[in-house]
């Protein structure tokens with residue numbers, strides 16, 4: 001199946017040269033989407049010549065606190081501007097100012113300005129389908145929380161929260177440049193902030209699983225061919241580009257000399273040419289926009305468990321399931337599912353709706369080897385997760401030791417194919433999610449040639465036992481483990 005690809009041009013409206021670059025990269029090249037900055041004098045030009053003239057181009061907000069002037073009345077946002085009325089922040093200074101002390105007044109003004117920028121777009125008839133930040137300021141923790149809240153408030157489906165896949169394509173010959181140019185540090189820091197953002201996101205806001213690339217930002221021409229040759233194994237990709245016509249971006253006076261140098265660099269023309277040349281390289285890709293992706297994801301779907309689901313699955317596991325893994329706590333559970341995704345022997349599915357994991361199922365045709373496979377696939381994460389869990393709950397040591405011994409009374413074949421975990425968020429129980437997950441798991445087992453599989457239910461979980469029995473699972477025995485009784489069931493696939 002073709003991989004979904006959004007090619008998004010940042011910096012629309014930052015300068016005339018940037019806008020002209022976006023228009024050409026869309027009409028002649030592979031750009032399907034653009035993020036519009038509303039804080040410079042070139043906004044009106046972008047609105048007329050690009051947004052209104054290119055109806056197929058997806059448009060989002062390029063939230064800006066680092067160049068141009070605020071949209072809000074100056075007296076409402078004095079902490080955002082310098083003496084000349086230009087934004088006074090850069091990424092690092094804003095990160096430090098909002099993270100070290102998190103001054104409420106400053107954050108309130110960030111929120112006022114964010115709302116004003118969105119309102120400007122909406123008042124001009126634009127329905128933004130995504131938000132990201134100039135200089136990636138949307139990833140700064142205190143800013144991120146406000147961006148997500150604003151996206152939800154306005155029904156904007158996507159924020160930029162993809163994992164950087166530039167590293168998979170980095171060429172040895174570029175390493176020195178990437179290290180000295182700050183690309184490596186930038187990619188590392190933004191990846192950390194992305195991980196944090198995903199943990200805090202909750203449901204309802206979408207993101208592409210991958211982004212390309214913070215590592216190569218501004219030099220996408222160097223990465224384009226290699227990246228398009230090998231689509232990622234799963235998930236959607238946003239390619240972030242900065243095409244431009246440098247000579248049309250001279251003498252800008254945006255209060256940000258670094259940005260002005262960037263817009264007049266020949267790299268902008270190189271990225272524009274790369275976007276046009278890439279038209280012939282789209283085998284295996286389906287070009288799309290954030291709005292189209294959002295429409296597709298509005299339908300609930302069952303998809304294979306992947307890395308981008310792990311945080312939500314782990315939270316759901318801890319909230320709904322008992323057992324040793326839950327006792328060890330969230331880091332151990334996350335490490336387990338990360339290992340499962342990488343281990344070929346695990347079979348997992350999630351029910352996804354608008355980016356929210358509503359339920360999941362996980363098992364294996366060879367459960368006996370699954371724990372070892374998880375440890376092999378994620379040794380550092382698993383060891384750290386288990387140690388952290390034991391530090392937090394020393395009583396779990398006894399459980400861990402017992403788990404090597406097997407059940408206290410009775411027993412079962414630990415190598416028999418098994419559905420090991422099934423859970424549905426309490427909000428969505430009794431709406432058919434559990435049944436669809438069991439069906440998906442049963443189908444996968446049958447397709448793998450597994451004639452039957454087993455599962456265990458706690459004695460005191462009568463609701464789950466009834467759920468399975470009504471789906472044809474037959475009781476095959478009982479055992480006691482960790483001080484509790486369990487029933488064992490089996491289903492023919």
Ligand SMILES: CC(C)(COP(=O)(O)OP(=O)(O)OC[C@H]1O[C@@H](n2cnc3c(N)ncnc32)[C@H](O)[C@@H]1OP(=O)(O)O)[C@@H](O)C(=O)NCCC(=O)NCCS
Nearest residue numbers: 320422423424429430431432433434435456457464467470
């Ligand atoms: C057990 C569990 C996975 C079931 O998931 P679920 O999503 O609620 O299951 P479903 O909605 O598919 O089915 C539950 C019942 O709701 C009914 N149902 C389905 N859609 C419905 C709807 N729209 N309105 C009312 N009832 C509905 C189903 O018919 C089913 O009834 P039945 O069992 O009598 O046939 C879920 O309760 C859960 O996660 N529990 C906590 C964790 C747990 O115990 N896991 C199992 C460990 S072994």
